[in-house]
Structures are given as C-alpha cells and as structure tokens.
Amino acid sequence: MRSPRSVPVLVLTSTFVIGLLAGCGSDPASPDAQATAGTQDEQVTLSVVSLIPGSEQAAFDAFDERVAQFEEMNPNITIEPVEYEWRATTFAAQLAGGTLPDVYEIPLTDAKTLIENGQLADIDAQFKALPYAADFNETLLAAGMGEDGKVYAIPAKSIYGVALHYNRALFTQAGLDPDNPPTTWDEVREDAKTIKDATGVAGYATMAANNTGGWQLTAATYSRGGRVQQDNGDGTYTATLDNDGTRAALQFLHDLRWEDDSLLADTTLDWGTINQAFAAGQTAMYTSGSDVFTSLVETNGVTSDDYGLTAIPTEGADAGVLVGGTLAAVNVKADDATKAAAIKWIDFFYLSKLLDQEQAVADAQVRFDNGQPVGTPVLPIFSRDQYELSLEWVADFINVPLDQMTGYTSVMFDQPVVGEPSRSTQETYGALDVMIQAVLSDQNADIDALVQQGNTTVQALLDAD
Amino acid sequence: MTSYQVVQIIEPSGRRHTLADWVRRGGLSRLVFALPLLVVFGVFSWLPIGRAVVMSFQETNLIESSWVGMDNFRAVFADPLLGQAVRNTGWFALLALVFGYPVPLVGAVLMSTVRRMKGLYSVLAYLPVVVPPVVAVLLWKFFYDPRPEGVFNTMLGWVGLGPFPWLQDQTWAMPSLVLEATWAAAGGTVIIYLAAMTSVPAELYDAAEVDGASLWRKIWHVTMPHLRGVLLITLILQIIGTAQVFLEPYLFTSGGPANATVTVLLLIYRYAFGQSLGSDYGMATALSLLLALFLGVLSLVYFRLTRSWSTS
Numbered sequence: 001m002r003s004p005r006s007v008p009v010l011v012l013t014s015t016f017v018i019g020l021l022a023g024c025g026s027d028p029a030s031p032d033a034q035a036t037a038g039t040q041d042e043q044v045t046l047s048v049v050s051l052i053p054g055s056e057q058a059a060f061d062a063f064d065e066r067v068a069q070f071e072e073m074n075p076n077i078t079i080e081p082v083e084y085e086w087r088a089t090t091f092a093a094q095l096a097g098g099t100l101p102d103v104y105e106i107p108l109t110d111a112k113t114l115i116e117n118g119q120l121a122d123i124d125a126q127f128k129a130l131p132y133a134a135d136f137n138e139t140l141l142a143a144g145m146g147e148d149g150k151v152y153a154i155p156a157k158s159i160y161g162v163a164l165h166y167n168r169a170l171f172t173q174a175g176l177d178p179d180n181p182p183t184t185w186d187e188v189r190e191d192a193k194t195i196k197d198a199t200g201v202a203g204y205a206t207m208a209a210n211n212t213g214g215w216q217l218t219a220a221t222y223s224r225g226g227r228v229q230q231d232n233g234d235g236t237y238t239a240t241l242d243n244d245g246t247r248a249a250l251q252f253l254h255d256l257r258w259e260d261d262s263l264l265a266d267t268t269l270d271w272g273t274i275n276q277a278f279a280a281g282q283t284a285m286y287t288s289g290s291d292v293f294t295s296l297v298e299t300n301g302v303t304s305d306d307y308g309l310t311a312i313p314t315e316g317a318d319a320g321v322l323v324g325g326t327l328a329a330v331n332v333k334a335d336d337a338t339k340a341a342a343i344k345w346i347d348f349f350y351l352s353k354l355l356d357q358e359q360a361v362a363d364a365q366v367r368f369d370n371g372q373p374v375g376t377p378v379l380p381i382f383s384r385d386q387y388e389l390s391l392e393w394v395a396d397f398i399n400v401p402l403d404q405m406t407g408y409t410s411v412m413f414d415q416p417v418v419g420e421p422s423r424s425t426q427e428t429y430g431a432l433d434v435m436i437q438a439v440l441s442d443q444n445a446d447i448d449a450l451v452q453q454g455n456t457t458v459q460a461l462l463d464a465d
Numbered sequence: 466m467t468s469y470q471v472v473q474i475i476e477p478s479g480r481r482h483t484l485a486d487w488v489r490r491g492g493l494s495r496l497v498f499a500l501p502l503l504v505v506f507g508v509f510s511w512l513p514i515g516r517a518v519v520m521s522f523q524e525t526n527l528i529e530s531s532w533v534g535m536d537n538f539r540a541v542f543a544d545p546l547l548g549q550a551v552r553n554t555g556w557f558a559l560l561a562l563v564f565g566y567p568v569p570l571v572g573a574v575l576m577s578t579v580r581r582m583k584g585l586y587s588v589l590a591y592l593p594v595v596v597p598p599v600v601a602v603l604l605w606k607f608f609y610d611p612r613p614e615g616v617f618n619t620m621l622g623w624v625g626l627g628p629f630p631w632l633q634d635q636t637w638a639m640p641s642l643v644l645e646a647t648w649a650a651a652g653g654t655v656i657i658y659l660a661a662m663t664s665v666p667a668e669l670y671d672a673a674e675v676d677g678a679s680l681w682r683k684i685w686h687v688t689m690p691h692l693r694g695v696l697l698i699t700l701i702l703q704i705i706g707t708a709q710v711f712l713e714p715y716l717f718t719s720g721g722p723a724n725a726t727v728t729v730l731l732l733i734y735r736y737a738f739g740q741s742l743g744s745d746y747g748m749a750t751a752l753s754l755l756l757a758l759f760l761g762v763l764s765l766v767y768f769r770l771t772r773s774w775s776t777s
Contacts, residue, residue, distance in 0.1 A: 266611075457545070
C-alpha cells in the first residue's frame with residue numbers, strides 16, 4: 001500500500017501540469033487581433049489563395065514574387081499564401097470548419113447561394129472605392145451581388161467558355177492534320193476512332209465525377225441546343241434534363257465507349273484528373289474551360305508544343321457555349337481592416353493587370369521569367385477593348401502558342417454564351433454525373449430511363465427550395 | 466471476508482466513511498490516473514456522440530440551429546438513394562464475409578503448420594496492414610486500370626484471362642473493393658488467430674496423431690473448437706466493421722459508377738459534406754444514429770444467439 005504522503009504530492013503535481021496546459025491557449029483579447037476598425041495602418045495578416053496543391057515549383061516562385069511586390073507596396077500587410085483547389089466535396093467542410101483563407105475563389109454560380117446563406121463578407125463599401133468599379137461587365141458583376149444590390153464577390157479571373165482541347169502530337173501520329181481540328185461532333189467521333197486505331201490511345205475522354213461530369217454534360221447539352229433548366233420567371237424553376245441535347249450527348253458518349261472503343265474508360269475523372277490524363281498522353285481530346293492551359297502548365301507540366309485549342313462543336317438552333325468563371329470573395333469573419341487589405345490584394349493580384357499597364361507588364365514579366373503562361377485566351381472581365389489593350393501591353397511576354405489556339409480565338413467573341421444553371425447547380429451536375437457514369441459502365445444503359453430519373457430527382461430538389 | 470471488511474469491523478462502530486478516508490485510501494490518486502482517460506474520451510468520443518444525437522433532431526449549419534423533431538429521420542427514409550446504399554452495404558458485408566472471413570483463418574492455419582521461417586510469413590501477412598490505407602487504395606486503383614495494359618489485366622493476360630473492367634463496371638466495382646479490403650485487413654486477423662492457436666495444448670495434437678488423424682482432421686477437431694470464442698468475436702467485429710465501410714468506396718469510386726458503390730457511411734458523408742453549399746448535418750447525424758442503433762441491436766441479438774456456442 002502506498003504511503004499516504006505521496007498522494008498530496010501527486011495531486012499538487014497534476015494540478016500544476018493541468019494549470020500549465022490551460023494557460024497555453026492563445027489569448028483572444030490580445031491587442032493584435034483587435035485591429036481598430038477602418039485603420040489601414042495597422043499590421044494586417046491576410047491569408048489568400050495561392051495555387052492548386054501540387055503545382056510546379058516555378059508557378060509557386062512566380063506567385064511568391066508577386067506577393068513580394070505587393071508587400072513592398074503595402075508594408076502594413078503580410079500575405080499568407082494558402083494552397084487551395086475548389087472542389088464541390090470539400091468546400092462546404094472548409095467553410096464550416098473556418099479553414100478557408102481570408103480571400104478565396106469561388107465559381108460564378110455559387111456566389112448567390114453563398115450570399116443568401118450569409119457566408120460571404122459584405123465588401124460593397126470597399127468595392128465602390130475602387131476607381132474602376134463602374135467598368136465591370138454587368139453580367140459578371142451581377143453574379144457576385146446579393147438581393148440587396150451590394151457586392152459580395154468580385155469577378156477575378158478565368159472567365160471561360162467551354163472549349164475542345166486536343167493533343168497535336170497524337171493527331172499528327174494518327175495522320176490527322178493538327179491545324180484542322182474537328183468542327184462537328186461527328187468529326188470528333190471520326191477523329192477519335194482514327195486516333196485510337198492508329199495509336200492505341202483513347203481519342204476522347206470526359207469528366208464524370210465530383211459534379212464536373214455534370215458540368216461538361218451541361219456544356220455538351222448547350223452545344224447541341226439543349227438546356228438543363230428553365231427559369232419560369234416567377235421564382236420557380238423547371239428541370240429539363242430530359243431534353244434532346246442531353247440525350248444526344250449521352251448517346252455520343254455511349255457510341256464512343258461501346259461501339260468505337262475510343263473513349264477513355266474511367267468514371268472517376270474530374271477536372272484535375274482529366275488534366276493529368278491529358279498531360280500524360282492518355283487521351284487525345286477532351287472538353288473543359290478554355291483557360292485550362294494555364295493550369296496544365298502550372299500543375300501538370302504540359303509544354304506548348306503538343307497543345308491545341310479549338311471551339312467546342314456547336315450544332316442546331318439554340319446551340320450555345322457554357323461560360324463560367326471565378327470570383328474572389330472575402331471570408332465572412334473578416335473584420336474591416338482585413339476587408340480593406342483584401343480589396344487591395346484583389347485589386348493588385350487579379351485586376352490590375354487588366355487595367356494598369358505597369359502592373360500588367362510586372363505580372364507578365366514575373367510569369368514569363370518563371371516559365372508560366374502569359375496570354376491564355378479568356379473572356380473579358382471589363383470590356384473587350386480593355387482586354388485587347390491589356391494583351392497589347394504584354395505582347396512581348398506572350399508565350400502561349402496562340403497560333404495553335406486559333407480554332408477557339410477566332411470565334412470566341414462571336415459564340416452565343418449561356419450561363420450555368422442558376423438554381424441547385426451542383427445538385428443538377430451531380431444528377432448528370434450519375435448519367436455519364438451509367439453510360440460509361442453499362443453497355444445496355446437505358447438513356448431514356450436515365451434522363452427521366454435524373455430529371456425527377458432534380459425537379460424534387462428545385463421544388464423543395 | 467475481504468481485508469476491507471476486516472478493517473470495517475476493527476474501526477469504532479458508527480463512524481462514517483468520510484472524504485478524508487477516501488483520499489487517504491488512495492481514491493484521489495485513482496481519480497487522477499483516470500482523469501486523462503476520462504477527459505480524452507469525454508471530449509473526443511462521448512461529447513461528439515452526444516452532440517450528434519442532439520443534432521439529429523435539429524436543422525443546423527453549426528452556427529445556428531433550430532429544433533425540427535423527427536423531420537431529419539423522415540427525410541432520410543424518403544431519400545431514394547437510401548435503399549441503394551443499404552443494399553450496397555449489405556452486399557459488401559456479404560462478399561467480405563464469404564470471401565474475406567475464411568482467408569485469415571486459412572492463412573493462420575497454414576502458417577501454424579510451417580516449421581521454419583514462421584516469422585517471415587507473419588511479417589508478410591501483416592505488411593499490407595502496415596501500408597497506410599490511402600496509399601494502398603491509390604496503389605490498387607492503379608492496378609485496377611481497365612485497359613489491357615493495366616497491371617492486373619496484364620498479369621491475368623499471361624494465363625489467358627481477358628481484360629476486366631474492375632472499377633469501371635457496375636457489377637465488378639463492389640467485388641473489386643472487397644478484394645482490396647480483404648488484402649488490407651486480413652493480416653491483423655491472422656496474427657490474432659495465430660496467437661489464439663498457441664493456447665491449444667500440444668497434448669491434444671499428440672492424442673489426435675495417435676488416433677491416426679490427418680492434418681486437416683486435426684485442424685477441424687482440435688484447433689477449430691479452441692478457436693471458437695475468437696472466431697465468434699471476429700465475426701461480429703467484421704460485420705460491424707464492414708457495415709461502416711467508407712474508405713474504399715470514397716477513394717476508389719466516390720460511390721460510382723452510377724451509385725453502384727454508395728454505402729451508408731458514404732451517404733452520411735454526402736449529406737454532411739457533399740453539397741458544396743449548405744450541408745445537411747441534421748440528416749447526416751440522423752442516419753448515423755440509425756446505423757448505430759441497428760448495429761447495436763444486431764450485436765445484442767448476435768451475442769444472445771451465440772451465448773451457448775461461445776467459450777466465455
């Protein structure tokens with residue numbers, strides 16, 4: 001039996017240890033955390049989105065150089081870069097867990113819902129202070145405004161139209177002319193088969209998972225004149241997943257998969273992994289946002305030589321090109337000093353290169369020096385003239401193979417544009433995902449039944465909203 | 466009589482046991498030793514379980530919540546995907562039972578008959594368990610490439626078996642998952658069985674030898690009855706474990722293709738984190754609660770039924 005004297009010693013020791021541990025937490029009332037509202041001379045630490053995790057070191061170097069330039073201009077702001085990739089499956093968890101950076105990027109279609117849920121900071125006052133606040137493309141700006149007319153998210157980058165990307169080397173290897181990419185869906189099918197027969201590599205691939213499959217199927221639907229959702233004008237929406245365009249797109253995928261065997265048979269491809277597959281030469285063609293070349297270079301190490309870009313084939317009346325883009329938003333928990341710093345960063349990093357010649361050149365110089373793409377075709381955030389002016393400023397630094405992208409750039413401003421479905425977007429995409437996966441994994445998939453079922457599911461969601 | 470009772474008799478009658486007595490007898494040191502355990506389990510296990518039960522009756526976004534009674538449970542039962550998830554989970558559990566349950570047993574029996582290099586076989590058996598699950602899944606995902614150049618398809622091609630679609634076919638996806646899950650988990654159970662087999666008295670084997678029993682008769686009549694208790698425990702543990710399978714469907718196929726590998730846990734994950742805007746934690750916790758209740762009832766029934774067969 002232990003001596004009774006050791007008990008008080010033990011009690012004292014444990015109390016001491018527990019007390020130590022309790023005191024180790026951060027003190028929320030420390031002076032740093034409570035920056036005086038509105039004062040811009042307080043030291044502010046701003047966490048911002050940098051690049052997709054796993055990007056090339058050169059891309060990170062380019063980013064860090066821009067951060068250094070910004071910190072030099074704004075000595076009171078310290079930037080903390082955070083690697084980040086927007087994914088439908090992890091965004092909600094990060095938002096709820098509060099691990100999103102102060103400035104982060106969201107797709108165009110998500111902004112309205114996030115604003116309704118009160119998850120974006122009101123940056124209207126800071127936004128209006130920008131000298132060019134009135135010059136934004138109105139449709140893009142409206143996507144980041146709430147019902148109260150205030151701005152919660154600012155159009156930032158990568159305004160894209162969905163386009164067709166192809167591997168010029170594989171085209172050449174298969175005996176096709178890389179300067180003459182397919183312009184109709186039938187030609188896509190023929191070329192895919194030729195490539196598969198000649199080289200053994202899948203001629204075409206499609207995203208199918210994590211809602212990106214639905215995104216591409218929607219683009220394929222638009223390109224064939226269909227629509228997946230109808231705004232009834234009175235606040236209600238009707239799901240139209242069972243339209244002819246979607247059926248035709250699914251039939252196309254089915255034929256490529258089971259009749260021609262020219263489709264990459266992978267139902268787990270999403271935005272990031274299809275880029276990987278393309279970079280690894282596992283597929284000759286696929287559709288994605290027109291600006292994906294930047295990411296292919298930054299993250300997948302693609303070189304210019306083999307890359308080609310052309311317009312997505314559009315057929316039929318009402319055919320259109322799906323457009324989307326990225327907005328910059330500020331974490332709802334940010335205080336005024338952080339919001340002020342955030343606007344400065346958004347202005348500097350995303351927008352100044354489009355409006356200010358000095359910044360455009362500085363940004364292009366940094367990217368050029370680090371071997372990062374300059375001049376990837378994107379749709380304008382301000383006006384077309386402003387966009388073309390900004391390209392003139394950086395003409396000396398443009399290193400993307402623009403002559404291999406003429407299939408897209410020659411028509412990009414003339415294509416009829418259609419926005420993503422505005423209500424329950426991600427759920428619609430999720431339902432479309434299931435259709436693509438079913439068609440790719442089951443030779444006898446009943447396309448009619450699939451679209452009907454998907455339509456019923458999405459309609460139930462739209463009605464519930 | 467225990468020493469405690471003796472002490473009680475020796476003390477003057479009518480004296481109550483005070484706090485000081487408890488402290489003197491070492492009650493405080495017992496509490497202090499138990500405190501870290503209580504705190505850790507309380508904060509990381511019991512508190513979240515309690516919160517989950519509360520959340521299953523609320524509609525919440527983790528910042529504001531409102532009570533909605535049984536709405537979440539009703540919504541869960543109304544979900545058309547629930548039936549598919551339950552069926553898929555049952556299918557996974559059944560496949561894992563039929564193919565995965567005997568494998569560690571056979572492995573352990575074979576290893577116990579080996580005379581030399583027993584340690585080497587133990588290491589080889591346990592190695593898959595040591596590989597981090599995510600790494601293992603990504604590795605197998607690569608092996609499961611459906612093209613003829615895929616690793617497994619190439620190996621099977623050597624013996625003339627055609628290229629298989631593995632994860633890309635709705636019928637093949639679940640068995641592919643079970644194969645990897647068995648490979649990853651069998652080693653741990655093998656070690657448990659080997660340890661249990663060392664408790665079999667050697668004289669029994671000698672007696673069986675004298676009676677002219679072959680190796681397999683010895684296993685059936687001597688080893689197996691002794692392993693009965695362990696086998697029953699590992700069976701219910703396997704059922705409970707496979708009912709909660711999440712890692713393989715999530716990493717291999719994200720529930721695809723076309724929801725062929727959606728399991729109950731994956732459905733819970735989708736409710737909670739699947740929608741990029743506005744997650745339904747209420748529905749997620751409601752389904753978790755239902756699953757926990759089901760497994761609890763199952764275990765009770767199981768232990769009732771097997772009471773006569775177990776050795777405890």
